[in-house]
Amino acid sequence: MKHSFQARAHVLKLLGDELIGDDRLAVFELVKNAYDADATNVQVTVDLNAPEPYISVEDDGTGMDRDTIVTKWLEIGTPSKRGANKVVSKRFLRYPLGEKGVGRLAAHKLGTQQRLLSRAENKRECFVKIDWSENLSGDKRIDETSVDIRELSQPLKYKENRTGTCLKITQLERAEWTRRDIRSLKKLISTLVSPFAAVDSFSVKLDVPGRESWLNDIFDVDDILDNAIWKFSFSIVNAKISWKYEFSPPSMSGVEKRVASKDDDSLRLIELTAEDRKRLDRDDESISLISSDLNGIGDITGHFFVYYRRADLMKKIGNTQQLKEYLDEQTGVRVYRDGIRVYNYGEAGDDWLGLNVRRINRPAERMATNSVIAAINLKLTDSDQLKEKTNREGFDENPAFLRFRHIIQSVVELLDITRQDDRRQLDAALKGKGEATPHPESFEHAVDIVKKAIKDKGLEGDLKPHIDTIEREYKQVRSVMVSSGLAGLNLATIFHEVEREIGAINKGIENNESLDSLKKRTGHLVSLLDGFAPLLKRNSQKRATAYSLVDRAFILSKSRLAHHKIHFSSPLLSGEVDDFVTECPPNLVIGALRNLIDNAIYWARARAEEDPSVSRPPFIYITAFADSAESHAIAVVDNGPGFELPVDTATQPFETTKPGGMGLGLYFTNLVMESIGGSFSVMSAEELRDYIQIPTPLDGAAVILKFKNK
Structure with a gap:
């Protein structure tokens, strides 16, 4: 004998309250529903001063009639927006962002009492009342829950045949919202629509009656983007990349603006191991991007705005504190589909591209998450293999997503490589030099320069024994480390530090640095090299x-x-x-x-x-x-x-x-x-x-x- 699954009403709490990460994301999901309903304007209100505090989300979309509310809105996991039912909207030909059928339960995260007014074209306005505290009391099954639905003879909100939906939530789960909370909500809502893609005049506004001052002085995104030092835009079409790069430093001696671009170029990918290729479902070993890499992803466009967070440079830009605060909260690489954001890419603490890990070996050459504002844009119809998680926090990590991430990581590499010379010129100018310091021809050449400077300054008695020791032990350590095959981070870091410090000693001599300071520098190098003395042995010739x-x-x-x-x-x-x-x-x-x-x-x-x-x-x-x-x-x-x-x-x-x-x-x-x-x-x-x-x-x-x- 066969039986069907049964569910308790508590599952609604799991899907709504506990599956949605936080209150901001719950509001975010409700606004996305307005987008699916072909809305052009969405008004979010958080009224904490009302006799009964509430949160409301009101839109001017297509609205719902009674039949739609009963058969779709109240049906959890409805397939109305996925598979064969995933069709474009009538007014703006939008593809629906929601496909799980659980987004409407986000309201449960915010409060226990919900009132809904909705009106479809040429239909009566409908009123819906949901009392979650009552529906979740006891141990009810889902089919024992109760939702009050009424068709109104006269519309309360959407008069003159206007359409739309207004959801009002009371008995808020969070009794108090701080200024920081409201500002954070405002910033999240402002990121819903990509600033680089037109989205059918889709606009979202936030109102906080009685606390409007909380939203003052929040930087507009355009103001922030103008302050970027490096700007990079790209498009990937038919597995070829076209890009434009701009270096826009503040006015400084020895540093010039630079623009570079390429059209229909190959994108060199970061090399993959055999295991990584298997995970990405990539049989081909091509070095560059190929058409199959974009299967289920489609064409990609993107914009990167990279900042240099050195205090002395930010002072030259101006608005230092506001810029720093904005970058602390809003930096990251976000993903958009059809101009609407895929949460939570680019949120604080999210490093889905591994930018910070990349900096461990080359911190001066690579960007960090807190120094970049970026938007990656996809088409919803073409990126069908990128599946959003049910909890709305990114994509499932299937082969298509892993290929997508690998492609964007390779674009970031291209940007970092393109800007590295400009970064050096900028560093040199900030240090008061006209141009970047040239690399010494060799360690031996640098030591010869130091020896000559010591002799010219009459410091041979004080410093030459230290320099001779450094030269001898450096060569011994280098011989051992190289013969051990350690062409890795420690090898390069040790020798790079020694070679750099030799150059600094030479500069100190030229600048008449005190003898004590020079002795400390040479003593530091001797100590560093002495630490490897037990390892020293002559290479076999x-x-x-x-x-x-x-x-x-x-x-x-x-x-x-x-x-x-x-x-x-x-x-x-x-x-x-x-x-x-x-x-x-x-x-x-x-x-x-x-x-x-x-x-x-x-x-x-x-x-x-x-x-x-x-x-x-x-x-x-x-x-x-x-x-x-x-x-x-x-x-x-x-x-x-x-x-x-x-x-x-x-x-x-x-x-x-x-x-x-x-x-x-x-x-x-x-x-x-x-x-x-x-x-x-x-x-x-x-x-x-x-x-x-x-x-x-x-x-x-x-x-x-x-x-x-x-």
């Missing part, structure tokens, strides 16, 4: 041929080259050019060569994908040649896009144009070559062609490893 080094790196990379269909050629391995012998730690050099091959694979693939109309299979070429009477070299050349960063920048830690990259590959290679007494340089393939013959298709980057003859 061996005689090795260039052939053996390249052959081993090729064997270790062979499967990747084959997997990605990379054309590989090496006249060194084929015996077409002369081999040479060097002395080095072979594993270090092989590791450096593998780094270079990995980079070449990525960039050669990227260029091939971005310009498929040209027959340009990815190509990597490794050769050897006599660089001079004292040295020989190994060159790794590709047909990628070439270096997109200045050469002196590309070899610094954390500098990269690869989405999601750490920017340590070339830095690691440089450290390896310095540790064995060799050198390292980067150039274009065309520049290398001035020295040796290389095949014509090679027109990308060339990396040269130079070894001293033995």
Whole structure:
């Protein structure tokens, strides 16, 4: 014998009171219902001074007649807005935002007494009364609840055949609303409609009778957006991205405004692991965005406004305190569909893109959630695989959402890469310099400059022993760390700090900094390096041929080259050019060569994908040649896009144009070559062609490893 499910009235409390996160979100949901009803104006009122305090939401939408109220509004989980029933509205052709059939229960979150007046076109006005305290008393079943519905012979509110719905809620669950609560509600309501997309004149207003002053001095969003330092807008159509970038600093010496843009460009995606591709339901290993990535998502547009929260810069902008307060409360990356917000993306504490985590490794180069106001816009009809959670707090984390998030994270990477040079110029100007400080040529070069400055100032007796110790221990630690293969965060951070501090010591000497201060600086570096003393041991040097080094790196990379269909050629391995012998730690050099091959694979693939109309299979070429009477070299050349960063920048830690990259590959290679007494340089393939013959298709980057003859 079969039986049906039964439900107690308490489930209504679960769906209304406990499923909706807070009072603001409950009001937010009721306003979204007005949007679905083709309203153009919505009036939200929170009257806390009335004899019986109330919250009301009134709209001028299509309204409801008695039949609609009984068969749809009172039916929980009704399918009237989903599946085959999900059709555009009659007046503005809007697609319904609500599809779960439980949004109307949001009112239960606000209060226990509800009065509803609603009128449809050419129908009588209907009055609905719900007493939740009575309906939820005892242990009633849902079918034992009672709702009073009456058709009125004369309309009370919607006269002259006007239509709409007005819901008034009394016996409020929250007895008192603070000024902060009301202002927070106002700001949330103001974010319902995207400021960048027209939504059929849909307008929402908030009124707080007797407490209007609480809403004074709330910044208008346009005022805030004008103060952004970086502005970035983009559109993704047919898997191609078009974007415009604006750098608008306040008037400062040495800093100029800049505008850049691209049309119908490829969007390079942050690389995914095999496990991540499986989670995203992405079989393709393409580096760039492809059409299938947008299945169930559709075209995407967006606007980013990025702020620099340094106190000295905000003072130059003006309205410092108000701007700071607004950014504290309103920053984040919001998502809109058909111009209406998908809650809770962009709320305080929400970091759905992981912006703050990204900053751990490169805090100076990447934006945080509290420094960006952004809107991502989707079309409701095209983004059908993005399903909103029943509690209205974001999308279900299905493969479509994971692909969507990955795409937006890659757009953020593009923005951060585009603005990094402007950020450096701005930092330099704020420090009182005309231009960004150039990177030292090498640690050894920086130390030589310091030694000369010490000698010129007559400080050799006081400081030279410290500098000699720093130089000796730095080289020992570098040798050990590099030989351990630790081309990671700690390696780069340690050496970057030491190299930066050497530059600061030199500047201190030039500026006649006190001797005590200089001793403290040098003492700090000695202490830092002494901490690694137990690890120090000399690297094992061996005689090795260039052939053996390249052959081993090729064997270790062979499967990747084959997997990605990379054309590989090496006249060194084929015996077409002369081999040479060097002395080095072979594993270090092989590791450096593998780094270079990995980079070449990525960039050669990227260029091939971005310009498929040209027959340009990815190509990597490794050769050897006599660089001079004292040295020989190994060159790794590709047909990628070439270096997109200045050469002196590309070899610094954390500098990269690869989405999601750490920017340590070339830095690691440089450290390896310095540790064995060799050198390292980067150039274009065309520049290398001035020295040796290389095949014509090679027109990308060339990396040269130079070894001293033995």
